Amino acid sequence: MAEDVSKKRLGRGLAALIGEIDQPSSAQSKPTVTADRMIPIEHVNRNPRNPRRNFAPAELEDLSRSIRQHGVVQPVVVRSAGPERFEIIAGERRWRASQMAGLVEIPVIVRDVDDKTALEIAIVENVQRADLNPLEEAQGYEQLIAQYGYTQNDLGEVIGKSRSHVANSLRLLKLPEQVRSMLAEGELSAGHARAIVSTSDPAALAKRIVDGGLSVRDAEKLAQKDAEQPSDTGGLETKSGRSGDTKDADTVALERSLSDVLGLKVQLAHKGQGGQMRIDYKSLEQLDELCRLLGENR
Known part of the structure; x- marks a missing residue:
């Protein structure tokens, strides 16, 4: 029960914690929280659980030039990782x-948090800044589900997104x-990828999309044509009442919409x-997740 209550408070608690990141600690702050410290840069290590994996060299170079001129405007958020050692949260x-940029010291804000909260903050901060590519975002959600038992609804509350957004990401x-790989490298957008994820041959369609420079709408049309191909319907009958007949476009669109909402294949x-x-x-x-969703509307 205590764990359920804790999860319900996650969204508000993390929002408050992240909201404090850019603000110096007041005199009433807890002793374990320190703000606006300068520490040697070699005392800071990256977080191996950080959902962000890709850092564009050109963007890093632009930021380093800005730092050389203006310094680090926003402190790095860290947590203690041993005597005079710190691990990056955000x-x-x-x-x-x-x-x-050659800095020997950087400004940090220290937060006393556990592994779970550190991962939550990293995901929320990156999602808010749109710093994660769609695959990294999905992998971050999967990590919270696998390691800490979150449901898709819990994650929606934590990151301030709808449950369907989480389901579509996963x-x-x-x-x-x-x-x-195409998605991680930016060759495909999340819209392209969502359109073809349930098709019979996503790799072939992805290649057609990239080679032809197709739009998301074009990708959706390709996916619809794929869905209209005769296939094993598992005993279900089509609109005409005969197994194996081609489905109409409205039915295909509704199937895709329901699949997006539930995160499961719907026929x-x-x-x-x-x-x-x-x-x-x-x-x-x-x-279990489907039963929970259906139970919410009883």
Whole structure:
């Protein structure tokens, strides 16, 4: 019960903590919290759990030039990692650029937090700044789910996003490695990737999109054509009532919309005024999450 209450307070608590990052500590601050300290840059280490992996060299060089001229405007947020050692919570890009600029000291704000909270802050700060590529964002969410037992709804509260946003992000991790690389390198946008994630051959469609410079709308049309190809419907009947018939565009669009909301593959088959809906899940965890979502509306 205490853990459930704690999770409900996460969004507000993290927002307050992040809101304090740029402000000096007051006289009433806890002794474990220190603000606006200058420490030797070699005493700071990166956080191996930081969801951000890619740092564009050109952007780092631009920031380092700014730091040479104006200094580090926003302190790096760290936590203690031993005697005179600190680990970055938020601000690794500033730390890297400061090294490039030749700084021997950097301003830091020290926060006394555990591994879980440090990861939450890193994800929230990067999401708010749009510093994560879509794949890094999804991997960060997956890390919180795997290591700390969060549901998609919990994550939505923590990061200030909808549950469907979290579900759509996590769906990107289902893409083949080749497509995930395109996404991480910016060749594909998240919109492109979401459009093709449930298709029969995402890698082939991704190549067509990149080679042809296609828009997200074009990618959605390709995905729709793929969905309209005759396939095993698992016993479901189509709009005409005969298994194997091509589905109409409205049904395909509705299937995709429901899949995006649930984070699971959804198939519809109309028969007169009624029909069938099939939801595919691949693990008991996905089934539990689906049951929880359906239970919320009882």
